Amino acid sequence: MNYSELLHDWIDGTLASQHEEAVFIALAHDAELRTELQDLIRIRAAVQNDTAAFTPSPADTSAIFGRLGFSVPADIPSLATASATTSAVVGTTVGTSASASAGAAKVLSGLAVMGSAAKVALAGVWRSYGAVLASACVASLATVLMMNWSTGGTSTNGTSNSTIANNGAAQSANVSSANHSPTLENSFGAPINPNNPNNPNNPSNLTHPTNPSLGGMYADTVRERVIVREIVKETVRYVHEPSVAKNEIENTSGNDASPRNESTLVQTVNVPKESAAEMVARHAVEQASKRSSAPSIAQNAFTPALTNTPNREETFADVLHRFRFGVRGFTTLSLPAPSMEPSAMPFFNNAALSLHYALSPNHLVGVEVGQEAFFQRYQSTENQDTYTVTQYPTQWWAGLTYRYNFTPEGLFSPYASATLGVAGYGFLGRTQVGCTYSPDGVTQFLLGVEASALVYGHQGMNYVSPKVGVTYGVSLRL
């Protein structure tokens, strides 16, 4: 074993661990080896203190900078001091010169990694947010559809039964406020007494006239809505309204062999201060009587079980007509004014696509997807260095939107909308006010002003990037 070579490896820090003990034992017993060790250490120390070698002469520095047309910085002649300091660390590998540059290398390499991974991260963000967003959209639309169906059927002209729903909602609000039960209410706010099994008003005692399987399930508000819908569709009005004492309760015979309870039958026409249920049922009966081939139903009477009466169900086209697809652009200004130009994508800059669903002519909900630039300025600290990052990237964003049309029936309709969503680098909120122009009820032009804000965070600090601007677009009802 060549202990001299092992000694060199040990000084270089590359000695294998299994040889260390042998080298130390050899050093303990070999004076010549110890002398060699001392010499090598002295040589290395002398080399590392060789400032003359590490210090470029001022003449060389001046010649280099002069040749390139540069002026010599004031601190460069003091390289003698710097080299003496750095010479002690010369024994490191190339590429790790000053600690500051190493720290800066870490910072920008980290930034570069983050930047280069931004696209991947963005895709990952959209994969995560996209699932949540899609779920929220589906859930929202499903809830909207269920709520819409629960408030009534569709009128013959294909539009939603918004009047019925509106009146029903208004009435239910009045009813629920006047006759509020803390436990159970039917879908129109009338209280239900679930505690008395002998009470004919007890939901569990109620039997659906045409669908006995639904009997005993009235305690569920949602189920009640379903039952009401079923009732309305079959032009049979079975609404549990024990509080509506002023209504005459009339039980007429019908074809249904299910047992009847007088309290389950409610006259819903020509009754002052009729409840929402009554109004819904009356309207549905009136509509059904117009379409039905069955004997017409008198206003003050009804046939409980006209199971053969056809009722027009909402078609897919009806549902489709409630959707409105739009595209809009916007010209916005970041606040405060940015200090650079925004990055631009090859297409679809400062534009958005939208898909709205009309809950009613006044209320629309939907989703928007767009791409625009947001100016960002934030502080970042890396390795005790703090610096300001400014960027003006164009980002994709998406959000849920709600719009209220003030006068939807008119040619011009002022509107207000709000959107909450996510963008590539944070959360986004925006509001709009403007006016739509719809010459034919299908095409709708839009012009408005909007304010938006991107909220993003970095290293525990939150920042806001606000914008104001003008928006313009067109939409088509599907």
Next chain:
Amino acid sequence: MPKSQDSKTISNIIMPPNNQTDIALYAQLRASHPEAERAFAELYRRHAPRINAYCKRVLGSREESSDVFQETFARFYESAQTAGERTMTNVPAYLLVIARNLCLQHKRNTRVTFRFEDYDSPDHHAARRIEENELLSLITTALELLDFEHREAFVLREYDGLSHQEIAEFLNANEATIRTRVHRAKQKIRQILSPYLHDLNK
């Protein structure tokens, strides 16, 4: 916080030159004059000592090393202007490559006065004027007595701090060969300095 990857964003990060990487500074050498000047000054500040040490200790001659040192940085700057789409990955290594090529060119153009194998008289330098840093001057002189390969390997290892593997990659040689060269260079330097070192050990 993910960063935008577009070039406008990176170029507008407000950071002083001394906090930027060598690669970023190298890219700025193609920029406008003030920016290129700042970038070059920072790169010079970082790497001139090591390149200067390499040139001085490998070439030995002060005049030759000065010429090579100046030419190294001039060519480095000129290469940045003509880099085009090529990507710089290791600025210190690139500087060393330029310096080495110039040193080899000078070596070919100069007559070899000493060879490592020919030197066997350690007392040759006993009469040198004793300077403040005796050991260092003796090491410097001893280096001049080594042949180019051993001298270069020693300088790259001890002055530039490269590992044996890095030296092997830089010189396109085998790591074991480099290890042997460095070892032999140290042994020879120690042999040359033995009388002085012997006195120090007393």
